[in-house]
Structure formats: structure tokens, C-alpha cells
Amino acid sequence: MKRGSKKPKNLFSDLPQSFPEELMEVIAEDQHARIERIVSHGHVSPEGFWYDQQEHEWVVVLHGEAKLIFENDNDPLHLKPGDHVLIPAHRKHRVEWTAPDEPTIWLAVFYRADPK
Amino acid sequence: MKRGSKKPKNLFSDLPQSFPEELMEVIAEDQHARIERIVSHGHVSPEGFWYDQQEHEWVVVLHGEAKLIFENDNDPLHLKPGDHVLIPAHRKHRVEWTAPDEPTIWLAVFYRADPK
Numbered sequence: 001m002k003r004g005s006k007k008p009k010n011l012f013s014d015l016p017q018s019f020p021e022e023l024m025e026v027i028a029e030d031q032h033a034r035i036e037r038i039v040s041h042g043h044v045s046p047e048g049f050w051y052d053q054q055e056h057e058w059v060v061v062l063h064g065e066a067k068l069i070f071e072n073d074n075d076p077l078h079l080k081p082g083d084h085v086l087i088p089a090h091r092k093h094r095v096e097w098t099a100p101d102e103p104t105i106w107l108a109v110f111y112r113a114d115p116k
Numbered sequence: 117m118k119r120g121s122k123k124p125k126n127l128f129s130d131l132p133q134s135f136p137e138e139l140m141e142v143i144a145e146d147q148h149a150r151i152e153r154i155v156s157h158g159h160v161s162p163e164g165f166w167y168d169q170q171e172h173e174w175v176v177v178l179h180g181e182a183k184l185i186f187e188n189d190n191d192p193l194h195l196k197p198g199d200h201v202l203i204p205a206h207r208k209h210r211v212e213w214t215a216p217d218e219p220t221i222w223l224a225v226f227y228r229a230d231p232k
Contacts, residue, residue: 032148033227111149
């Protein structure tokens with residue numbers, strides 16, 4: 001803890017100037033949960049692609065803007081800084097849009113969804 | 117998801133004007149993890165009190181400022197927006213200071229620490 005306690009890491013720093021693909025970094029994880037920082041810059045999910053995840057995902061946009069689409073729901077969810085949403089496991093979704101002119105910083109928490 | 121997908125909740129909104137105690141709200145949880153928003157406004161841990169938690173806690177300050185102290189570590193960890201730290205289970209700590217003139221908004225993710 002000595003190292004971490006003197007100069008904390010920051011979610012808004014260490015952003016690359018340009019990056020061809022979305023940037024995903026694991027901040028913390030164990031077998032129960034995983035915390036990721038995701039940085040988008042105009043990136044979107046490939047056409048026709050849907051995320052279909054085994055874990056629950058709680059996600060918040062901390063900087064920038066994004067639009068999520070859920071399967072069978074035509075109306076996109078427009079997320080601005082502070083906006084958050086819980087995406088239950090296997091709720092299919094895709095990123096339809098992220099701001100093209102600034103980085104969009106997401107914080108995502110994935111946690112286990114036990115079978116019912 | 118219909119309701120949530122139209123107007124997302126926001127971490128920076130719905131702040132009370134004044135609150136005598138720290139405000140803690142559970143945003144999402146299951147048996148593996150729990151996500152909380154905590155709002156402080158000059159609140160500190162009681163003198164001599166140490167948090168000694170069974171779960172790991174990853175915490176980030178999103179607005180305001182705070183100082184954390186860890187046991188056997190005299191140097192406080194000064195957290196500003198975006199600064200984050202992982203507090204392993206049973207790592208004793210206390211909140212020494214939060215900004216007196218503005219709300220400090222924390223996001224905390226608690227997740228299970230299995231016995232070794």
C-alpha cells in the first residue's frame with residue numbers, strides 16, 4: 001500500500017493521444033468482480049455485433065458521451081458524465097455511438113451472475 | 117430495462133442540500149459485489165475509529181476531495197477527482213478529512229475476499 005498511498009492513480013490521466021481500438025484496462029479483479037476503465041474515441045461496436053455477457057455489468061460514463069442500444073429496444077440510451085446503467089447478464093447490447101471529438105471514459109464493474 | 121434505458125440515473129444528481137451524516141446509497145449488489153455512492157460534506161471518521169472490512173473495497177473520488185489514512189502509515193492519501201485506490205480486506209483505514217465547502221462524491225465497489 002505504501003506505493004499506492006502516496007500518489008494515487010487517476011481515472012482521467014494516462015490517456016493515449018490516439019488509439020486505433022478501444023482501450024480497456026483492468027483496475028482490480030478477483031473471482032467475484034472485475035473493474036475496468038474503458039476509453040473510447042468515436043469507437044462503436046461493429047455493425048450487427050451484440051455484447052452477450054455472462055456477468056452483470058454496471059457501467060458509468062465519467063467523461064465524454066456515448067449511446068448504448070439494447071436488443072429489442074430501438075431507443076438508444078444516451079449517457080453523459082455521471083450517467084450509469086446496470087446491464088444484467090445476457091442482456092444484449094451494443095455501443096452505437098461515442099463522442100468523436102473527445103475521449104469517452106467509462107468505468108465498468110463486472111460481477112458474477114450465478115445461474116438461477 | 118425500459119425505465120432505466122430512457123433516463124439514466126446520474127451519480128452527480130439528487131444530492132441533498134444538507135445532511136447530518138454521510139450519505140450511502142447502494143446502486144447495485146448481489147452476493148459477489150456491491151456498488152455504493154457515498155456523499156460526504158466535511159464528514160470524517162470518528163476519532164480513533166478504523167474501518168476493518170471483510171470485503172475488498174475499490175474506491176474513487178469523483179467530485180470534491182478527501183484524505184484517507186491507513187493504519188501504520190502516517191502520510192494521508194489525498195484523493196482528488198478521478199483518484200482511486202484499492203483497499204484490501206482488513207486493511208484498516210479511516211477518512212481523515214473531506215472538503216468542508218462542497219460535497220465529496222465517492223464511488224465504492226466492495227467485492228468478496230475469500231479466505232486464504
